[in-house]
Amino acid sequence: MQQFKPLTSLRLFLALWVLCRHWFHAYGAEGTLFDIGFTSTWFDHGYLGVDGFFILSGFILAYNYDPAPGKTISWKRFIVARIARIYPVYLVCLFAFALAVIARDLLLHTHNLGTGGYTAPTFLREMLMLGAWRYAGESGWNDVDWSVSAEWFAYVFFPLFLLVAPRLSRARILLAGGMALAALAVVEATSPDHLSLSGGLARLVPEFLLGVLLCRLREAMPRHEGFRAGGMLSLCVCSLGISLGLDVLFVAGSAGLVFCLSYHKDALTRVLSLRSLVFLGEVSYCIYIVQRIPQYMFEFARGKVAAVATLPGIVQAALLLALTVGIAIVLHLAVEKPMRVYINRRIGGKMPLAKTLANT
Template sequence: MTHRSELVDRPAVDAPRSARPEIRALTGLRLVAALWVVAHHFWLFAPDRSWLVHLEPLRPLLEAGWLGVDLFFVLSGFVLAHTYVAVLGRRPGLRATADFYWARLARIWPTWMVVLTAVSAGLVVQELVTGQPGRATAAGFDAGAVLRQVLLVQVWDQPGYAATGPVGPGWSLSAEWLAYLVFPALVLVLFRLRRCRPVVLGALALAAVTPFAWTCVVLGAHDWRWSWALRLAGCFLAGALVALCVARIRGSRVLARRAAVVATGAAAAVPLAVLVAGDGRGGVAVLAFPVLVGALALAEGGPARLLSAAPVVLGGRISFALYLVHMAVFETCWTLGEVVPALGGGSPAGAVLQAVVPVLPLPAAWLLWRCVEEPARRRMRGALPAPAPRLAPPAATPEAPRARVDAPVPVHA
């Protein structure tokens, strides 16, 4: 059994045969990262705290759910390097770079616009219904603010990522869009590092996330001025370096079994680091993320087998939609409980509503993925003009087929 046989994101129908293979375990890991963030936000913002007391033993893990975003950044760096370093090559050309940007835009922008529009409208309705100023007023719906949201630049000049728009999770999408824009320039370095020994690439990956982990330990917090930029740069670069490292390792059954053991240890190290270090200093757990991602990319059995199961892989495919929509679903349900007497906390209907709120983002995310994200991505990708035909090389020196730059790849969060 191998986990390197398909793309991390489900291929488009017109995906080229030469596209880089998916690693299903990493697709499943995206679901874990998304659910960690969802649980974190529910723990922080749920208005009814009475029954959350039963989850008190899990408090450190729930409070550290912000780390799910960092795991997304590592996965994103891995997938882009895994797919695009060889395609963009030593000197990315204008056409290849433009196609890369279009492919990334097709992956994130339509879903973002649907969620942004729906959430903005919902916040305005919430203020009209409740008669109280809320996040719609705080977000500032002037033309400049709206344009920044549409262009996904809302966090670029902000030292903090809180209150950067009506869609709370949108800050990390803005940060990742910045990483996408820089990526072709980063390829100039990655392409030249790809021949380094795996131990060197692995050490560089750990070094990339060390500054953020060290600062968390020193300050006892993960949120300080421009911390989002350090998180993005370190984790994204670490993921890209791990992809180069994995590509340099020749797979075997013995290696796959050993990688499964390493993946199990890295997976256990994350909660252990959080529990020992505490929420603020729990940022040290990012040191385990490159190890976890790299080991899962090589492993068979263990966590890789579980994460490669079909339901988990499907969850990974809807993880982007889940990440964007979960807070809107929570807030809608909580607002209904406040303004509709029949859904009040003491009523049977209200009790049922509160019980199902934590899982409602899952079907909402599936609908968003099925009806918006996938169709829009395919339509935008189909709008790309076909590459210009090349003259056939001499028969004695046939040219191997090259992957098109719009090979499907996933995004985080």
């Protein structure tokens, strides 16, 4: 099974962009987590990293699991493979976060349990990955896991996404892609802050479908080998969307970037195929899902240790980044990889090993 190394590396930059949003965006009176002496609209738009993930996920899963015409997908094996991919680390982080919240409230006597989304029903929904199965809504305990819950929706209904995505006809594929972007434009136009609305399916459904359509478009263009400037042009569209405050334009550029990087001739592929970047791209899911735990640990230490609090903001951010990536690598090696192999072997049945271990 082919691994798209540039797309794997792209996941790393999307995850780090989300971190930039959480660390350097001013949230009302609270200000930024770190004062590095300047702000940037790129930091403020870091939430769009999630939108890039949704498109990328739709493309990769369609490429790896879309059955040939006339055949059907093995839904059971697909679901088992997806559970093996996302659930072990998801569950570890959720329980670790819950234990940290409970310990904080018991030790510091803050008594915040039952408020701010920290309720037993919310925890149960998150544990079942159902928290984001709605148009939009507030997150609960580990707030970043809403996107994983939304992805779980796409996995459960993956055959329907394949069913509605036209095949072979470029015109129909492009028309369907335009309709997906139009639906997303309606979401952006009716949301209070573009696409940075609270977690739910409003962003997932059109963007995941867009990723599936990109795969179908690639299938409909078997002789097309891409062109070297495609990735750079797509990045320019992304930048224009951010500059103009048009998130849908960024999404369109992201779709073009995913499509172009799936070919080997793009100018960016050599850089994004570096082994270190590919490895960190494989760790990117852990970086994303665990980010709140080291962040709150660091905030607690900063409030208790004056030597940490007096460090320049850029140094504090670098220390937290190192801590986050370090914890994520441990999770990847100790939980994500071995549990993926174990679950696929125990439950996945006769599924080919290449497919159970696919980095998707």
